[in-house]
Amino acid sequence: MARILGGIGTSHVPTIGVAYDKGKRSDPDWAPLFAGYEPVQAWLAKKQPDVLVFFYNDHATTFFFDHYPTFALGVSESFPIADEGMGPRAIPPLKGHPALARHLAESLINDEFDISVWQDLAVDHGVHSPLTMFWPPAPDWPGRIVPIEINVLQHPIPTPLRCFKLGLAVRRALLSYPEDLKIVVIGTGGLSHQLNGSRAGFNNEKWDKQFLDLIARNPKKLAAMRHADYIRLGGTEGAEEIMWLAMRGALSPRAKKIHQNYYLPMTTAMAVALFEEPVEKAVKAAKRPKMAKRARRSRAAA
Amino acid sequence: MNGQLKGVENLEGTHLFDLAASARALRLNRFLHGLTVPAKRDLFKQNPDAAFEQASLSAEERRMVRDLDWVALIRYGASFFLLEKLGRVKGVSNPEIIAAFRGETLDEFLKTRRVPGAR
Numbered sequence: 001m002a003r004i005l006g007g008i009g010t011s012h013v014p015t016i017g018v019a020y021d022k023g024k025r026s027d028p029d030w031a032p033l034f035a036g037y038e039p040v041q042a043w044l045a046k047k048q049p050d051v052l053v054f055f056y057n058d059h060a061t062t063f064f065f066d067h068y069p070t071f072a073l074g075v076s077e078s079f080p081i082a083d084e085g086m087g088p089r090a091i092p093p094l095k096g097h098p099a100l101a102r103h104l105a106e107s108l109i110n111d112e113f114d115i116s117v118w119q120d121l122a123v124d125h126g127v128h129s130p131l132t133m134f135w136p137p138a139p140d141w142p143g144r145i146v147p148i149e150i151n152v153l154q155h156p157i158p159t160p161l162r163c164f165k166l167g168l169a170v171r172r173a174l175l176s177y178p179e180d181l182k183i184v185v186i187g188t189g190g191l192s193h194q195l196n197g198s199r200a201g202f203n204n205e206k207w208d209k210q211f212l213d214l215i216a217r218n219p220k221k222l223a224a225m226r227h228a229d230y231i232r233l234g235g236t237e238g239a240e241e242i243m244w245l246a247m248r249g250a251l252s253p254r255a256k257k258i259h260q261n262y263y264l265p266m267t268t269a270m271a272v273a274l275f276e277e278p279v280e281k282a283v284k285a286a287k288r289p290k291m292a293k294r295a296r297r298s299r300a301a302a
Numbered sequence: 303m304n305g306q307l308k309g310v311e312n313l314e315g316t317h318l319f320d321l322a323a324s325a326r327a328l329r330l331n332r333f334l335h336g337l338t339v340p341a342k343r344d345l346f347k348q349n350p351d352a353a354f355e356q357a358s359l360s361a362e363e364r365r366m367v368r369d370l371d372w373v374a375l376i377r378y379g380a381s382f383f384l385l386e387k388l389g390r391v392k393g394v395s396n397p398e399i400i401a402a403f404r405g406e407t408l409d410e411f412l413k414t415r416r417v418p419g420a421r
Binding site: 014015027029030059060061064065066082083084085086087153154155156159194195196197198199200201226227228231232236237264265266267 | 304305306307308309310313314315316317318319320321324328331332335337338339340343376381382383384386387388389390391396397400403404405411414415416417418419420421
């Protein structure tokens with residue numbers, strides 16, 4: 001059966017990808033950001049997940065307002081890198097996992113999450129700006145991704161609670177996938193920032209730190225808040241934090257935050273947090289005989 | 303009224319992108335979205351008037367894009383993330399656009415930031 005090893009919450013500001021592409025690791029203005037991703041990269045290199053499931057938002061790049069999906073799942077073999085006005089970044093196209101993605105679509109829809117599905121469309125910096133910091137694509141990506149797009153651009157956007165519930169449903173779907181896959185779930189966006197009006201440039205470090213604490217300890221409290229609260233506390237684009245809630249919903253309540261970094265150089269608070277699931281060796285050993293007994297019983301009944 | 307957003311109307315200097323803004327500025331946003339397509343982007347770079355004509359932009363829409371009037375564009379209902387694409391095509395950085403929203407020069411804005419070089 002598929003297993004969820006842990007999760008990652010990360011900002012997805014385009015400049016994170018630009019700093020990577022321009023090799024700014026030793027530039028003092030960027031070094032604290034690179035350093036913050038090193039433990040995440042090391043953890044992934046050690047755990048070797050097969051698939052990263054991404055909750056992210058498109059930035060009116062691939063999807064346009066003539067039809068802007070609330071939740072949309074990428075089910076194809078490959079996802080090109082989007083052109084956002086200057087040509088695509090020079091990184092390989094992302095590899096999908098169609099079998100897992102189809103299973104997710106079936107499971108989510110049967111679980112009353114009527115998600116749209118898409119194939120072959122490009123993904124923008126909402127996925128790959130942070131990705132290169134912890135999953136370097138040289139010579140090619142170390143594994144596959146399943147992207148789940150969430151509308152955080154055009155209100156009405158899904159509620160924080162709905163996004164948390166989406167995470168719970170994605171967890172049920174992933175854990176019911178029969179193949180032995182190792183999966184890490186990722187939520188991108190935030191933290192505090194606003195990109196419009198005279199309030200543009202707004203940040204709130206106190207709220208950001210509180211969010212980083214609550215997302216680990218008490219995500220239900222975050223899920224119960226309204227968008228107006230997120231916007232007041234974290235700016236209009238702080239609403240992106242609902243994608244962290246989807247990620248957190250896909251983890252068990254016992255998942256532990258083992259690393260975090262916070263860096264606020266310019267307009268957007270750049271954060272990354274790494275969560276690890278407890279290893280359930282004892283539980284597994286206890287469950288096995290019971291399942292075998294049940295299987296014998298059902299065979300006998302048949 | 304969207305109950306999730308109650309109270310946002312009291313926040314100063316905030317333009318929420320909702321269905322009303324999206325409907326009002328659909329034609330303009332569609333033009334800006336076209337900048338992700340190399341042929342349309344090249345046309346805009348080489349012959350902006352022809353690109354405006356192709357997108358049937360109004361006189362005011364043309365003026366706002368030509369003048370890079372960021373404040374008017376965002377008030378009109380342009381999505382920031384599409385203005386970001388216009389910025390990339392015109393060589394204008396996000397901090398410059400943010401400074402314009404705030405009514406500041408880039409230098410004034412950078413003085414309010416912790417790491418002015420990180421852009």
